[in-house]
Amino acid sequence: MKITIEGLSKIYPNGNRAINNINLEIGDGMFGLLGPNGAGKSSLMRILVTLMQPSKGKVTIDGYDLIKNRKEIRQMLGYLPQDFRFFSKLSTYEFLDYAARLAGIKNSKERGQAVDRMLEEVGLFEARDRQANRLSGGMKRRLGIAQALINSPKIIIVDEPTTGLDPEERIRFRNLLSSISTQEVTIILSTHIVGDISSTCKNMALLNKGELAYSGSPDEIVSQANGKVWLIKATESEYLEINEKYPVISTVPTPEGWEIQIVADQINGYYGQNIDPNLEHAYVYFMEKQLNQWSSV
Ligand code: ADP
Numbered sequence: 001m002k003i004t005i006e007g008l009s010k011i012y013p014n015g016n017r018a019i020n021n022i023n024l025e026i027g028d029g030m031f032g033l034l035g036p037n038g039a040g041k042s043s044l045m046r047i048l049v050t051l052m053q054p055s056k057g058k059v060t061i062d063g064y065d066l067i068k069n070r071k072e073i074r075q076m077l078g079y080l081p082q083d084f085r086f087f088s089k090l091s092t093y094e095f096l097d098y099a100a101r102l103a104g105i106k107n108s109k110e111r112g113q114a115v116d117r118m119l120e121e122v123g124l125f126e127a128r129d130r131q132a133n134r135l136s137g138g139m140k141r142r143l144g145i146a147q148a149l150i151n152s153p154k155i156i157i158v159d160e161p162t163t164g165l166d167p168e169e170r171i172r173f174r175n176l177l178s179s180i181s182t183q184e185v186t187i188i189l190s191t192h193i194v195g196d197i198s199s200t201c202k203n204m205a206l207l208n209k210g211e212l213a214y215s216g217s218p219d220e221i222v223s224q225a226n227g228k229v230w231l232i233k234a235t236e237s238e239y240l241e242i243n244e245k246y247p248v249i250s251t252v253p254t255p256e257g258w259e260i261q262i263v264a265d266q267i268n269g270y271y272g273q274n275i276d277p278n279l280e281h282a283y284v285y286f287m288e289k290q291l292n293q294w295s296s297v
Helices: 041-048 070-076 092-102 108-121 137-149 167-180 194-198 218-224 236-245 279-296
Strands: 003-011 017-026 029-034 056-061 077-080 155-159 186-191 203-208 211-216 229-234 248-254 257-263 272-274
Touching (some): 017 056, 017 211, 029 041, 029 194, 041 155, 041 186, 070 077, 077 137, 092 137, 108 137, 137 155, 167 186, 167 194, 203 218, 203 279, 211 218, 229 236, 236 257, 248 279, 257 279
Parallel strands (some): 029 186, 029 203, 155 186
Antiparallel strands (some): 003 056, 229 257, 229 272
16 A cells, blocks of 8 residues: 655645645555644645545555545545544444445445444444443544444544543554554554654654655654753753743753753753653654744745
8 A cells, every 4th residue: 555645735715825745655554644733634634535635736545546536545545534523313333334334335234243343343342322422532533433444444544533532542542543554554643642653653744834844754753853852951040041042842940940851953052961852852853943944944
């Protein structure tokens, strides 16, 4: 499975430029699309699931063109949108049965088996008679994934699935995605939460203000932030200065003043040392670097 995105841009009718000239390749396994709110993640997702056409550029999935071969592409896709809702009073089972019908599983016995199997897989078998729109946030997301999986898609696109979940539900949901992503199934996970990516994704892209700030593996981006993360011991007045000048990751008060973690190429005149970067540091570093590149243009 290979998704090739070339020169992709989207400008909305009101003039908003949501994504700008993106070139990206997405292969097998779990792929993370990371970026702050407004970065253009949902716009890119909506284009990939053929709900919206790009203003410019081209996407192919295993050679199929997203626009010319829309029907074939749709058969390969499962989608869990950000604002997925369950209407009416359908039970969990009934909802998934309905989704299976929409997916074209006509034979009722076959459909029943598929629905039961899927409920087992996402850990909702016990909840099959409960009203779907009254399930907990995490259970709703899992039911959302189940409906996206019901027609055995090759690509599953999941938009901000962990927003609003408590930590336990979030971990459970990430583990579920990991268990689904195999050689045969590509999962594209869009998120603004760094932890969603670090624990699960083999490859990732960083999107900022519609531009691609980075693409590669999470390990690579972290290693590129080597030597860029500093722990500075600062006095009260230095603390205020540093806060103005650098992106601050964390601050801890000490008896002498403050210990501040920042990302920067250099720290001129302050007393500090490099520390090992993690993905959160790398994320802030790359976002900042891209902002600076723009401001210096
Ligand atoms: P993200 O999913 O990363 O939060 P979006 O793709 O939702 O980003 O938004 C990217 C940009 O496009 C934002 O500036 C947003 O305001 C704008 N945008 C999104 N949807 C529309 C729309 N339907 N019409 C106009 N502008 C939009």
